[in-house]
Amino acid sequence: MKIPSDLRYTKEHEWVSVEDGVVTVGITDYAQGELGDIVFVELPEVGDEVEELDSFGTIEAVKTVSELFSPATGTVEEVNEALEDKPELINDDPYGDGWMIKIKLGEMNEDELLSAKDYKDMIV
Amino acid sequence: MSELKKTPLFEQHVAGGAKIVPFAGWQMPVSVSGIVQEHEAVRKAAGMFDVSHMGRFRLAGSGAATALDYLTTGRCSALDNGKFLYTMLLQPDGGVIDDLLVGRESDDVFLIVVNAANADKDWEHMERVCTELGGCTLKDLTGQLALVALQGPDSRKILQALLPSGDAARLEQLEYYRMDNYELLGEQTVISRTGYTGELGYEIFVRAGQAEQLWQKLLDAGVTPCGLGARDTLRLELGYALYGHELDSEHTPLEAGLGWTVDLSKEDFIGKSVLVKQKEQGISTRLRGVITASPRQIPRPGYALIAAGKEVARLVSGGPAPSLGAGIGTAYIPAGLAEPGTKLRMELRRDTVEVEVVRPPFYRQGTVKA
Numbered sequence: 001m002k003i004p005s006d007l008r009y010t011k012e013h014e015w016v017s018v019e020d021g022v023v024t025v026g027i028t029d030y031a032q033g034e035l036g037d038i039v040f041v042e043l044p045e046v047g048d049e050v051e052e053l054d055s056f057g058t059i060e061a062v063k064t065v066s067e068l069f070s071p072a073t074g075t076v077e078e079v080n081e082a083l084e085d086k087p088e089l090i091n092d093d094p095y096g097d098g099w100m101i102k103i104k105l106g107e108m109n110e111d112e113l114l115s116a117k118d119y120k121d122m123i124v
Numbered sequence: 125m126s127e128l129k130k131t132p133l134f135e136q137h138v139a140g141g142a143k144i145v146p147f148a149g150w151q152m153p154v155s156v157s158g159i160v161q162e163h164e165a166v167r168k169a170a171g172m173f174d175v176s177h178m179g180r181f182r183l184a185g186s187g188a189a190t191a192l193d194y195l196t197t198g199r200c201s202a203l204d205n206g207k208f209l210y211t212m213l214l215q216p217d218g219g220v221i222d223d224l225l226v227g228r229e230s231d232d233v234f235l236i237v238v239n240a241a242n243a244d245k246d247w248e249h250m251e252r253v254c255t256e257l258g259g260c261t262l263k264d265l266t267g268q269l270a271l272v273a274l275q276g277p278d279s280r281k282i283l284q285a286l287l288p289s290g291d292a293a294r295l296e297q298l299e300y301y302r303m304d305n306y307e308l309l310g311e312q313t314v315i316s317r318t319g320y321t322g323e324l325g326y327e328i329f330v331r332a333g334q335a336e337q338l339w340q341k342l343l344d345a346g347v348t349p350c351g352l353g354a355r356d357t358l359r360l361e362l363g364y365a366l367y368g369h370e371l372d373s374e375h376t377p378l379e380a381g382l383g384w385t386v387d388l389s390k391e392d393f394i395g396k397s398v399l400v401k402q403k404e405q406g407i408s409t410r411l412r413g414v415i416t417a418s419p420r421q422i423p424r425p426g427y428a429l430i431a432a433g434k435e436v437a438r439l440v441s442g443g444p445a446p447s448l449g450a451g452i453g454t455a456y457i458p459a460g461l462a463e464p465g466t467k468l469r470m471e472l473r474r475d476t477v478e479v480e481v482v483r484p485p486f487y488r489q490g491t492v493k494a
Contacts, residue, residue, distance in 0.1 A: 062160065
């Protein structure tokens with residue numbers, strides 16, 4: 001299971017990367033493995049406002065449906081359109097082609113985010 | 125909570141990288157290579173399932189056929205030797221205790237396969253009735269036999285390759301819902317042409333000590349190992365009932381659309397009077413399927429069905445249907461709304477979407493009778 005050390009993580013099994021005031025969000029390798037085959041992701045639209053700790057979408061696997069929670073407050077700047085036809089990218093490459101949304105950062109409580117080491121400790 | 129049980133194939137599942145979950149008191153594989161891939165392997169080639177968690181009993185004695193006629197909804201006494209029957213154990217009020225397979229091994233010996241989650245309760249119920257009626261003895265075979273379901277259009281030729289030529293020729297003739305003995309891995313083994321996928325398939329009642337060897341031989345033959353996840357998507361596409369979802373103690377087989385398993389011409393059986401009355405008076409809710417317009421709209425158990433702005437039912441099963449490119453589910457729907465073609469709304473992600481009422485099966489291209 002991969003937990004890249006240059007990313008940070010939420011307790012809801014999302015990964016977060018911050019660059020130039022833009023937050024990129026996806027789900028972790030552990031999360032995709034637990035979910036199994038992902039068949040559908042519902043994501044917000046570009047320009048939508050998202051709130052820290054609020055749901056920003058839904059992810060459906062064969063067996064289950066789960067909410068996705070935003071690590072930050074801000075405006076959705078980009079959505080991974082490829083996931084509409086190929087949700088399996090999240091299974092295949094959760095930290096790369098399986099990214100979900102980019103948020104133009106308003107506010108984010110960085111103290112809530114976990115390091116790779118702390119995330120690993122949480123899931124094992 | 126007692127410790128979870130392991131089937132004789134548990135180590136094989138772990139070695140194969142299966143994701144293991146607790147299920148009905150057992151540690152079972154839910155997926156191995158991925159549910160959708162496993163599902164497609166069964167529809168197009170061959171997959172195998174460890175179903176050794178299912179309860180297996182043998183009822184033997186001169187009174188066995190009579191006892192089963194009283195215990196179940198079917199006429200077990202009329203079964204030919206080697207034939208299986210899908211039937212129900214009912215409560216006196218007509219609610220379902222379990223759905224099960226009864227196979228006649230010989231005139232006075234029956235093989236019984238029940239759900240893992242209900243095995244203890246079924247055993248107590250059958251044991252009590254058999255003791256009252258007399259003339260038969262119930263024996264538990266669950267621990268000594270493994271059960272491997274080999275399913276898919278290629279399953280016949282794969283299994284034939286493991287049998288001596290005479291037995292392979294006999295397997296070619298084995299009809300749906302029949303069983304026979306075959307020499308497998310050097311031992312006489314019961315193989316039935318039964319399954320839960322809608323495809324051509326067999327269930328192999330292999331001795332527990334030989335299960336790993338059989339599993340390995342099937343792996344070597346290219347069979348895809350499958351878990352409970354694919355077992356569920358495959359059975360739901362066929363509309364096959366799963367106890368705890370389509371069947372429970374609150375609904376009768378008539379409401380569940382399983383009237384064909386009930387023989388009301390039998391003199392007496394547990395639950396009969398309630399079913400006779402229900403048949404006369406009509407049924408107020410019946411089990412139906414619903415199908416969505418898009419694979420992005422996935423019904424789930426517990427989702428509400430809505431008509432004229434009011435909740436009319438909740439789904440008992442639901443999920444994606446990989447072979448159909450849609451979402452499917454089942455629910456007990458009020459009779460007035462149960463006509464196939466009726467359009468209802470289903471709650472979905474804080475909104476509602478249209479679903480169409482259908483009579484299962486959802487998937488009709490299976491090779492089960494090939």
